[in-house]
Amino acid sequence: MELQLSTPALLFSAITLLMLAYTNRFLAIASLIRGLHKNYMEASNQEIIVEQIHNLRRRLTLIKNMQLFGVFSFLSCIICMYLLFRGYTMVANWVFVGSMLSLLISLGLSLIEIQISTKALNLELADMEEIFRKRSSGLDFIFKKDSKKDEE
Template structure:
């Protein structure tokens, strides 16, 4: 299969959307960290907040690496198009493979970050379930209150 100029150009929109998603994750975590910092300064029990900040630090590192891999993939796409434009097909093929590999790394890091964030949210939910647990193993207490209002 011969690599054409339009092939790496197709990745531009995909990489751009991924970078937007990665940036949104970064901004959300930055906001969480600012809120936790404020809570840390006011809180009596700081151990819980320190654990959350440690988790967010790991996620920040992952997001930074996701963004770097995405930018590197984007850069390699541009180089690939330049090489194709000047007729260096063999080199362009290898650069395109590198671009795809970098994009794959960014996606893998994204999966890891999603797993970490989901685990952290499950821990938060677990704390709430234990506080309100009355013979139930889920958050049914929320829905029981709503169903009583609906019956009236």
């Protein structure tokens, strides 16, 4: 199979959208870190916040590497197109393989980052569920509803 100029060009739109998604994830993480910093300075229970900070630091490193491999894939596509244009098909094939491998690594890192993100959200949910269980234990929640009816 001979590689044509249009093949690496097809990856341009996919890689561009992927990089946009990675950038959005980075911006969301940056916003979380800023909010967490504010909570850390004000909170008395800082143990949970410290765990979240470690989690965000790992995610930030993964996103940086995702972006790095995505950019490398994008640059490799450009080099591959140039090599095809110049007629160096054998070298272009290898550069294209490198581009695809780089994209695969980037997607694999993205999958790992999604798993870590999901674990972090489950920690938050578990924390809130624990508070909810404490509030709903006993008969307090029944009397609170009755007291609201009495006020009307």
